[in-house]
Amino acid sequence: MFREEVYKSxxxxxxxxxxxxxxxxxxxTPTELAMFSVEWSEHCGYPRSRNLLKLLPQSGRYQALKSxxxxxxxxxxxxxxxKMESHNHPSQVEPKQGAATGVGGIIRDIFTAGARPIASxxxxxxxxxxxxxxxxxxxxxxDGIQFYGNCLGVPTVGGDIYFDESYNGNCLVNAMSxxxxxxxxxxxxxxxxxxxxxxxxxSSTGRDGIGGCSVLASHEFREGEExxxxxxxxxxxxxxxxxxxTLEALATGYVVGIKDMGAAGLTCSTSEMASAGNSGMExxxxxxxxxxxxxxxxxxxMSESQExxxxxxxxxxxxxxxxxFSNWDLNAVVIGKxxxxxxxxxxxxxxxxxxxxxHSLTQVPLYDMPYKKPDxxxxxxxxxxxxxxxxxxxxxxxxxxxxxxxxxxxxxxxEQYDHMVQTNTLVLPGxxxxxxxxxxxxxxxxxxxxxxxxxxxxxxxxxAQIVIAxxxxxxxxxxxxxxxxxxxxxxxNPEKPDRFWQFKxxxxxxxxxxxxxxxxxxxxxxxFYNEHPKGAIYPxxxxxxxxxxxxxxxxxxxxxxxxxxxxxLLGLCKEELGGSEYLKMAHGLIKGDAPELDLxxxxxxxxxxxxxxxxxxxxxxxxxSEGGLAVALAECCLSDRExxxxxxxxxxxxxxxxxxxxFGESQSRIILSCSEESISKIRDIAKKFAAPFQIIGKxxxxxxxxxxxxxxxxxxxxxxxxxxxxxxLQLLITA
Amino acid sequence: xxxxxxVFPGSNCDQDCFYVIKDVLKQPVEYIWHKNRRLDSFxxxxxxxxxxxxxxxxxxxxxxxxxxMERLSDFARKGGVVIGICNGFQILLExxxxxxxxxxxxxxxxxxxxxxxxxxxxxxxxTNLCQKGQVLKIPIAHNEGNYYIDKKGLxxxxxxxxxxxxxCDVEGEINRNSNPNGAxxxxxxxxxxxxxxxGIMPHPERSSEKExxxxxxxxxxxxxVKWIGAH
Numbered sequence: 012m013f014r015e016e017v018y019k020s021x022x023x024x025x026x027x028x029x030x031x032x033x034x035x036x037x038x039x040t041p042t043e044l045a046m047f048s049v050e051w052s053e054h055c056g057y058p059r060s061r062n063l064l065k066l067l068p069q070s071g072r073y074q075a076l077k078s079x080x081x082x083x084x085x086x087x088x089x090x091x092x093x094k095m096e097s098h099n100h101p102s103q104v105e106p107k108q109g110a111a112t113g114v115g116g117i118i119r120d121i122f123t124a125g126a127r128p129i130a131s132x133x134x135x136x137x138x139x140x141x142x143x144x145x146x147x148x149x150x151x152x153x154d155g156i157q158f159y160g161n162c163l164g165v166p167t168v169g170g171d172i173y174f175d176e177s178y179n180g181n182c183l184v185n186a187m188s189x190x191x192x193x194x195x196x197x198x199x200x201x202x203x204x205x206x207x208x209x210x211x212x213x214s215s216t217g218r219d220g221i222g223g224c225s226v227l228a229s230h231e232f233r234e235g236e237e238x239x240x241x242x243x244x245x246x247x248x249x250x251x252x253x254x255x256x257t258l259e260a261l262a263t264g265y266v267v268g269i270k271d272m273g274a275a276g277l278t279c280s281t282s283e284m285a286s287a288g289n290s291g292m293e294x295x296x297x298x299x300x301x302x303x304x305x306x307x308x309x310x311x312x313m314s315e316s317q318e319x320x321x322x323x324x325x326x327x328x329x330x331x332x333x334x335x336f337s338n339w340d341l342n343a344v345v346i347g348k349x350x351x352x353x354x355x356x357x358x359x360x361x362x363x364x365x366x367x368x369x370h371s372l373t374q375v376p377l378y379d380m381p382y383k384k385p386d387x388x389x390x391x392x393x394x395x396x397x398x399x400x401x402x403x404x405x406x407x408x409x410x411x412x413x414x415x416x417x418x419x420x421x422x423x424x425x426e427q428y429d430h431m432v433q434t435n436t437l438v439l440p441g442x443x444x445x446x447x448x449x450x451x452x453x454x455x456x457x458x459x460x461x462x463x464x465x466x467x468x469x470x471x472x473x474x475a476q477i478v479i480a481x482x483x484x485x486x487x488x489x490x491x492x493x494x495x496x497x498x499x500x501x502x503x504n505p506e507k508p509d510r511f512w513q514f515k516x517x518x519x520x521x522x523x524x525x526x527x528x529x530x531x532x533x534x535x536x537x538x539f540y541n542e543h544p545k546g547a548i549y550p551x552x553x554x555x556x557x558x559x560x561x562x563x564x565x566x567x568x569x570x571x572x573x574x575x576x577x578x579x580l581l582g583l584c585k586e587e588l589g590g591s592e593y594l595k596m597a598h599g600l601i602k603g604d605a606p607e608l609d610l611x612x613x614x615x616x617x618x619x620x621x622x623x624x625x626x627x628x629x630x631x632x633x634x635x636s637e638g639g640l641a642v643a644l645a646e647c648c649l650s651d652r653e654x655x656x657x658x659x660x661x662x663x664x665x666x667x668x669x670x671x672x673x674f675g676e677s678q679s680r681i682i683l684s685c686s687e688e689s690i691s692k693i694r695d696i697a698k699k700f701a702a703p704f705q706i707i708g709k710x711x712x713x714x715x716x717x718x719x720x721x722x723x724x725x726x727x728x729x730x731x732x733x734x735x736x737x738x739x740l741q742l743l744i745t746a
Numbered sequence: 747x748x749x750x751x752x753v754f755p756g757s758n759c760d761q762d763c764f765y766v767i768k769d770v771l772k773q774p775v776e777y778i779w780h781k782n783r784r785l786d787s788f789x790x791x792x793x794x795x796x797x798x799x800x801x802x803x804x805x806x807x808x809x810x811x812x813x814x815m816e817r818l819s820d821f822a823r824k825g826g827v828v829i830g831i832c833n834g835f836q837i838l839l840e841x842x843x844x845x846x847x848x849x850x851x852x853x854x855x856x857x858x859x860x861x862x863x864x865x866x867x868x869x870x871x872x873t874n875l876c877q878k879g880q881v882l883k884i885p886i887a888h889n890e891g892n893y894y895i896d897k898k899g900l901x902x903x904x905x906x907x908x909x910x911x912x913x914c915d916v917e918g919e920i921n922r923n924s925n926p927n928g929a930x931x932x933x934x935x936x937x938x939x940x941x942x943x944x945g946i947m948p949h950p951e952r953s954s955e956k957e958x959x960x961x962x963x964x965x966x967x968x969x970x971v972k973w974i975g976a977h
Contacts, residue, residue, distance in 0.1 A: 161856055161887070248800025429887045432887065434765065436958070653916065
């Protein structure tokens with residue numbers, strides 16, 4: 012009988028401990044207890060979220076794929092596999108290694124599916140950079156991402172970064188990876204075929220990361236806790252060799268199944284591979300390559316040492332597989348075999364230390380958590396914009412918005428990432444979405460990550476719908492048809508009803524929006540317990556979305572291309588300021604409702620944009636998001652740093668408040684620029700889809716001018732905007 | 747003619763070079779695993795970029811001991827054309843096939859972006875299709891590209907016209923902002939005394955197709971093909 016503090020320290024409840032005894036029909040051994048604790052943790056088993064995640068749509072316009080550890084879509088004969096995963100708590104504790112191993116882990120999920128990783132993106136959240144610790148976190152996280160990704164030769168092509176007080180003490184690091192494979196060459200994370208061998212490949216096993224998923228990822232942070240030993244250490248060089256060796260091994264056809272040893276290491280890979288293959292498995296721990304002496308069996312089973320994998324190999328082909336790995340100077344040893352029963356049997360020098368039905372580990376107890384609408388919503392939701400003074404100097408407001416860390420150029424970050432290796436990156440970081448060509452075809456994919464968590468805080472259901480709408484809008488602005496989603500759901504403690512309510516509403520928002528757009532959620536991850544002594548983070552359902560570009564020549568970018576072109580606004584400017592960056596920055600308010608979202612209007616605007624791009628009518632397209640129309644226009648002017656182009660906007664409808672028109676964050680708006688000849692054709696397309704169409708000005712000159720009749724509201728030299736927008740982040744970091 | 751691309755554990759631009767030679771340049775090309783010792787059938791060897799052995803020690807310091815490097819040195823000594831790109835350049839320095847050393851970039855960060863270089867010496871196997879002073883738009887991606895050589899060494903390089911490329915701005919002017927990493931004398935690429943071994947920090951293979959934003963890098967590969975064809 013284990014004492015209460017033992018199983019509780021592993022993250023198991025009284026009820027779960029009783030259930031383990033019932034499942035086994037006896038007391039668990041120490042190794043078994045450890046195995047259940049990690050498999051049933053929120054990080055691995057999703058006991059508190061799974062009932063809601065079942066609602067996420069599984070199919071859409073493109074054939075969706077769902078594998079054990081990742082998912083994707085089929086484009087012709089190619090499978091595009093992608094997934095986003097969190098590494099928040101490790102990064103908060105040790106930013107460089109936390110972020111590095113986050114990148115390494117998600118990339119392993121991609122190549123163990125048989126796909127070659129072709130790109131990474133990151134969605135990052137930090138507290139304000141005025142805090143020295145947050146600057147340390149940002150530097151460390153960026154350093155970790157560049158350290159790992161650059162060495163691997165997988166380009167980091169995009170992502171998003173926001174700064175907000177709610178992430179003080181609990182930053183978010185969500186890493187996404189994309190890979191491609193021939194669709195008939197995908198691998199599964201299964202062990203089957205009685206007598207087939209189980210091989211361990213990659214790095215040796217140490218004590219690093221023990222309990223990373225159950226203790227670190229499935230609990231709140233408390234002040235003063237020393238958790239650094241639970242963070243893993245990354246070795247990108249070994250992972251690079253592992254990628255090449257694994258893809259070579261899979262090409263032999265001798266590999267029955269393969270699984271990364273990520274969270275929960277050997278426990279997870281043995282039990283989940285056996286369970287997925289409806290088989291049993293016998294493993295001898297004495298044969299596991301070690302880097303530390305005197306490790307207990309449970310430590311070997313729990314270790315989260317990085318760059319390791321488990322492979323099920325056809326009997327008799329072990330030598331061929333081992334040869335491939337040893338050519339890359341990697342371990343590859345047989346540690347066990349597939350058995351005909353359904354038991355996972357773990358031995359240590361011949362002695363059985365765990366013997367559990369494979370399914371009983373993966374049949375996680377599921378909970379319907381209590382939920383309750385949080386009290387803050389009634390207070391914050393009310394915003395009377397009449398009480399907010401209009402700014403005196405609109406130039407100053409725009410410059411301030413352009414230099415706010417959430418809006419300003421992220422070149423300081425992405426220039427530290429190799430974003431060009433593999434020579435597929437057609438649209439470099441800094442536009443609405445990254446675009447990657449698919450060599451050997453005339454197609455490309457676009458990828459973006461998004462989440463305005465302030466909207467989700469003020470209105471979780473609509474905020475989450477906006478995340479989907481905006482991600483799709485970013486893809487469409489690049490000329491891509493939105494195809495599928497991976498989600499990384501970052502929330503507070505699910506055992507607190509107000510937090511769980513946020514989670515439930517956000518999931519419902521994603522479900523409804525994805526259904527409306529006809530796009531599936533093919534993979535994802537849930538990260539709960541993102542709390543710090545002052546409360547929970549904003550609900551942050553980060554979305555990674557992939558779109559398809561059918562003709563690689565019709566890729567669109569956000570910057571104005573030529574002088575004297577016509578600027579068109581598709582969509583409507585509403586008089587709303589709730590949740591805007593402007594309201595927070597200029598008035599210090601986080602208040603009001605999230606912007607309105609009419610999904611039919613959204614789709615109309617997107618379809619019109621996409622058709623205009625596909626017909627080659629459009630020179631540039633850019634969606635309006637944080638900072639509103641004025642910021643979006645400024646970005647169109649300055650995001651080609653070598654060739655910035657000004658604009659004169661003289662045909663906006665200013666009947667409402669000027670600040671709401673310029674800085675309000677109304678959804679479903681895209682700015683296009685085009686030549687004279689294209690105007691009427693674009694107007695016809697807009698009409699066809701019932702998308703509001705308005706010519707608002709012309710490109711050209713060295714200034715951005717916004718006029719209301721004859722009166723000048725904004726008049727700024729592009730050069731001045733460029734310098735604010737470009738230098739701001741570096742100044743804040745080196746402050 | 748045939749290109750060979752040497753693959754070390756940790757090389758990661760090998761496939762990009764392969765693609766450019768085979769699919770853009772339409773020339774025969776093969777990979778050469780670093781444990782290989784036979785190089786007779788090749789006309790030009792490429793040491794690609796990447797992180798050989800993770801760059802965990804000094805960049806290139808371990809790769810230079812790979813079995814292939816001994817034969818590669820023979821190949822170079824006999825006048826064979828060798829081009830080391832980025833990490834390949836660093837390996838050539840460690841192997842003593844080129845003079846000087848690499849320091850960390852002055853800003854102590856990895857830098858990936860498009861920059862400009864100008865052609866200083868157009869009479870080499872690598873530049874014969876460029877004009878003197880021609881500006882090439884070409885990306886860099888490195889942590890240690892801050893080339894260093896002592897005064898005497900630099901004088902030799904300049905006198906022998908071994909500096910092929912210098913960092914510059916879009917107009918070909920060299921100024922305070924045009925050098926991204928602090929390299930001495932703005933050196934982006936240089937050859938050995940004989941002129942048959944090039945080390946270059948920027949990546950010509952990433953700028954050999956218009957759709958990627960520049961095809962200026964292709965001039966270097968085309969020059970090699972022309973030079974080998976003529977010799």
